[in-house]
Amino acid sequence: MGYPLCLMNIIRVIASWVLIASPLLSDVPPAFTQPSSRDQSTSCRENINENTSIYEVKLVSSLENNVTIQTQQPSSLHPFQLIKGSYNWNLLTPAFVKLDRETTSQFIFVFNATDGKQSELSVGLTLDILDENDNTPxxxxxxxxxxxxxxxxxxxxxxxxxxxxxxxxxxxxxxxxxxxxxxxxxxxxxxxxxxxxxxxxxxxxxxxxxxxxxxxxxxxxxxxxxxxxxxxGDTCVSKPCTNGGTCTSAGITFRCLCVSGTTGNTCSQIVATTVSQNETQEQERKTDSLLAVYIVVPILALSGIVIAAIAIYKHKNDNTVDDDNVQNGQATNVLTVDK
Structure with missing residues (x-):
């Protein structure tokens, strides 16, 4: 009889504790254990089947609590689903469409937990859609x-x-x-x-x-x-360009790049070379220089010769006059002596 009595006492203690603690526990807001600050990402492959569980949302206690998807970014005409399991909530892929990474490569979810009196939002959960080789080049x-x-x-x-x-x-x-x-x-x-x-x-x-x-x-x-x-056929094989022109095939025809002084489709026409204005001015300056050398210089040289000739002539005339004066002086002296 001792064992049944002891067991009954234990049951009374536990029941009393539950009755006392229940009001206190009801004042504690729901708390997420998943996702959390250390568990904020997950992934799945594109083309996964519809209504497939890809993540579990967990609370400290699932008693008297309910969890829903607060936000899904980007939003979609075919949203993800959150279904209550035995103890946790399962995040399922959309019901009527498969995931396509090339359309949307990432989703972000925020969940809301409530006990009917208080609510709690989870941290964001990032879902990365993994690539599959499902596109044709x-x-x-x-x-x-x-x-x-x-x-x-x-x-x-x-x-x-x-x-x-x-x-x-x-x-x-x-x-x-x-x-x-x-x-x-x-x-x-x-x-x-x-x-x-x-x-x-x-x-x-x-x-x-x-x-x-x-x-x-x-x-x-x-x-x-x-x-x-x-x-x-290569149209340049026949060498249609003349006068040193360069042939280039252009589809079923050809083009000739002519050298300076030639023109025409085959460079057969000779044209006069046009002298630029600068070249003309330079030529004129060279001509003026030549005129200075071949005309002015000889004139200056001739002028010098004439001046020199005049000077020599004048010098000779002066010497002649002096000689005549000397001779006349000597004759006068002779006459004086004779007297």
């Missing part, structure tokens, strides 16, 4: 067209084919899957650059056009496009 053009001359060399560049993929960090590779008769072309699998591989196959008469099928693949999905290559 898309070419930047609906089709591509290029031209190659029949005189081309191996490795000559023709054009570049490009494709984009909305997936995160796509690894796109390119390949020729049809139309490359005789293995005439080469396509870089990483850059999409199309070049000439076998020049000997080019004949604008027998094969004026190549129609290639090019594939772009991301390892999971692929897409194709059409590439048309036109083969034309």
């Amino acid at each position: 898309q070419f930047t053009k609906s089709s591509y067209t290029g031209t190659i001359y029949n005189t081309g060399n191996a490795g000559d560049y023709i054009l570049t084919i490009q494709a984009d993929d909305k997936d995160l960090n796509p690894n796109i590779t390119y390949s020729i899957t049809g139309g490359d008769v005789g293995n005439t072309f080469s396509l870089d699998q990483y850059t999409g650059q199309l070049t000439l591989k076998t020049p000997g196959n080019l004949d604008p008469v027998t094969t004026p056009t190549y129609t290639l099928t090019v594939q772009a693949s991301d390892g999971n999905t692929f897409n194709t496009t059409t590439v048309t290559i036109n083969v034309v």
Whole structure:
């Protein structure tokens, strides 16, 4: 009889404690344990099934409490759902649509817990949507067209084919899957650059056009496009440019870059060289200098000769007069002595 009596006493104590503590516990507001300051992020892959649980929202106590989604950013026509479990609340993906990272890569939630009297908001929970390789490469053009001359060399560049993929960090590779008769072309699998591989196959008469099928693949999905290559004869082979002109092929025709002094479609016309105004002025200055040298200088030299001749002549006349005076003086002296 001792054991039943002891058990009854324990039950009475626990019941009394519950009755005393209940009013006190009812005054404590709900508290979140998840999400919390140390647990504010989670993730799931895109294309996950609808109505799939991706996160558990937890409180210190789930008794007499209820939790709802207070805010969801960005908002959506197909919101996430919060369903009560045995002890916690499960965050479920939308009911009628799958998640797409390329449309929305991140969501942020705030939850509200209430016991009917008091409410508590959680910290923000960030949900990152992880990428899956679910998008097909898309070419930047609906089709591509290029031209190659029949005189081309191996490795000559023709054009570049490009494709984009909305997936995160796509690894796109390119390949020729049809139309490359005789293995005439080469396509870089990483850059999409199309070049000439076998020049000997080019004949604008027998094969004026190549129609290639090019594939772009991301390892999971692929897409194709059409590439048309036109083969034309090199119009510069006949050397149509004359007088040193440089020929450049331009589709089915050509262009000539003429040297100075020539003009026309084939540089066959000779034109006079136009002297610029500065050159003319410089030529005039040189002419004036030559006039100074060949005209003025001789005149100055002649003037000097004339002046020198005059001076010599005058000097001789002065000497003659002096001699005559000396002779006359001597004659006078003789006459005086004789007397």
